[in-house]
Amino acid sequence: MQLGIIGLPQSGKTTLFNALTGANLATGAASAHMEVHTAVVDVPDLRVDALVEHYKAKKTVYAKVTYADITGIDGKAGKAGLPGQLINAMATMDGFLHVVRQFESPVVAHQEGSLDPIRDIENLDTEFILNDLVMVERKLERLTEEHRRGVSRPREEIQKEIDVFKTLQAMLNENLPLRHHSFTPEEDQIVASYGFLSRKPQIIVFNQSEGQDAPAYESPHPHTFVIALPAKLEMDIAALEPEDAEIFMQEYGIEELAMSRLIKLSYDLLGVHSFFTAGEKEVHAWTLKKGLNARDAAGVIHSDMEKGFIRAEVISYDDLMLYGSTAEARTKGRLRVEGKTYIIEDGDIIEIRFNI
Ligand SMILES: Nc1nc2c(ncn2[C@@H]2O[C@H](COP(=O)(O)OP(=O)(O)O)[C@@H](O)[C@H]2O)c(=O)[nH]1
Numbered sequence: 001m002q003l004g005i006i007g008l009p010q011s012g013k014t015t016l017f018n019a020l021t022g023a024n025l026a027t028g029a030a031s032a033h034m035e036v037h038t039a040v041v042d043v044p045d046l047r048v049d050a051l052v053e054h055y056k057a058k059k060t061v062y063a064k065v066t067y068a069d070i071t072g073i074d075g076k077a078g079k080a081g082l083p084g085q086l087i088n089a090m091a092t093m094d095g096f097l098h099v100v101r102q103f104e105s106p107v108v109a110h111q112e113g114s115l116d117p118i119r120d121i122e123n124l125d126t127e128f129i130l131n132d133l134v135m136v137e138r139k140l141e142r143l144t145e146e147h148r149r150g151v152s153r154p155r156e157e158i159q160k161e162i163d164v165f166k167t168l169q170a171m172l173n174e175n176l177p178l179r180h181h182s183f184t185p186e187e188d189q190i191v192a193s194y195g196f197l198s199r200k201p202q203i204i205v206f207n208q209s210e211g212q213d214a215p216a217y218e219s220p221h222p223h224t225f226v227i228a229l230p231a232k233l234e235m236d237i238a239a240l241e242p243e244d245a246e247i248f249m250q251e252y253g254i255e256e257l258a259m260s261r262l263i264k265l266s267y268d269l270l271g272v273h274s275f276f277t278a279g280e281k282e283v284h285a286w287t288l289k290k291g292l293n294a295r296d297a298a299g300v301i302h303s304d305m306e307k308g309f310i311r312a313e314v315i316s317y318d319d320l321m322l323y324g325s326t327a328e329a330r331t332k333g334r335l336r337v338e339g340k341t342y343i344i345e346d347g348d349i350i351e352i353r354f355n356i
């Protein structure tokens with residue numbers, strides 16, 4: 001799971017990256033070229049801590065999210081398109097954190113000369129839309145030629161693809177990001193390999209000074225989340241020793257760091273949840289797309305487990321905590337044996353039985 005941190009220059013991308021990951025990259029550096037810095041972050045989960053306590057586990061592994069600080073967008077590429085290298089870097093991301101400047105500062109210049117968060121959001125949307133449009137039009141040209149010649153594969157099949165790309169073209173021409181479209185599984189299959197930028201789910205991060213109200217901006221559809229936070233303050237807190245950070249937070253009346261909320265939100269954005277494997281040796285939180293089954297879960301742990309899957313023993317986190325032990329839960333019928341088609345729920349603790 002990888003999220004790209006994007007936004008206009010000087011919006012606070014690197015500041016946010018440092019706050020999220022505890023990195024110490026230089027901020028305020030104007031870089032016109034593409035640069036990507038990545039770091040892996042634990043997903044905070046109190047259930048994992050409770051399981052470690054319960055099993056007296058020797059090792060703890062939290063679920064992970066990777067963040068990438070991506071430089072190089074300036075909102076000025078237009079029809080000429082973004083540099084290929086930058087597109088490639090962004091196309092591999094599962095989603096974006098789009099940092100939008102809201103903080104006021106006399107020392108940090110805004111390239112547009114004024115503060116206008118909504119304008120900046122639209123600016124980047126337009127950039128992505130134009131970029132996707134170029135790709136869609138190129139593809140349509142190729143498909144049309146293929147259809148005309150009609151030798152490679154059945155014409156209906158080619159026509160079907162043409163129809164899908166024409167739908168996308170019409171949306172983009174109306175200046176709508178592809179996020180607005182609900183793709184059918186068939187459409188999804190046809191466009192999956194394209195990594196369209198305006199299709200990726202995103203969290204709009206309003207980077208504000210302390211005490212500012214969030215701008216009046218409502219998410220236009222389910223694939224855009226919105227959060228407002230003071231990135232600079234959070235970066236400064238992340239740089240403190242844990243005890244000092246606690247004192248600081250108490251003084252400022254901060255109950256939970258926005259960074260933990262943002263990490264959890266990233267998880268929701270990508271439509272994933274956690275299941276656990278747990279024992280004395282290790283408590284491990286794993287990430288799985290919602291709606292996938294026990295055999296898919298086995299595959300996340302190890303491909304051998306997926307191939308040789310026999311069954312899964314499953315107990316929910318809540319039941320384990322309620323009954324105090326798997327033995328007790330078993331007598332209550334709460335430790336279940338499930339087959340490969342069982343749909344994993346958030347918080348399931350599973351043990352896979354498999355043939356090697
Ligand atoms: N006052 C204030 N300054 C900020 C805030 N976030 C970032 N900055 C400053 O804005 C400048 C650009 O930040 P940076 O993270 O490097 O932006 P990037 O170009 O998007 O990576 C730096 O001088 C930061 O210290 C904030 O929330 N408040």
Ligand SMILES: [Mg+2]
Nearest residue numbers: 013014029071
């Ligand atoms: Mg930067």
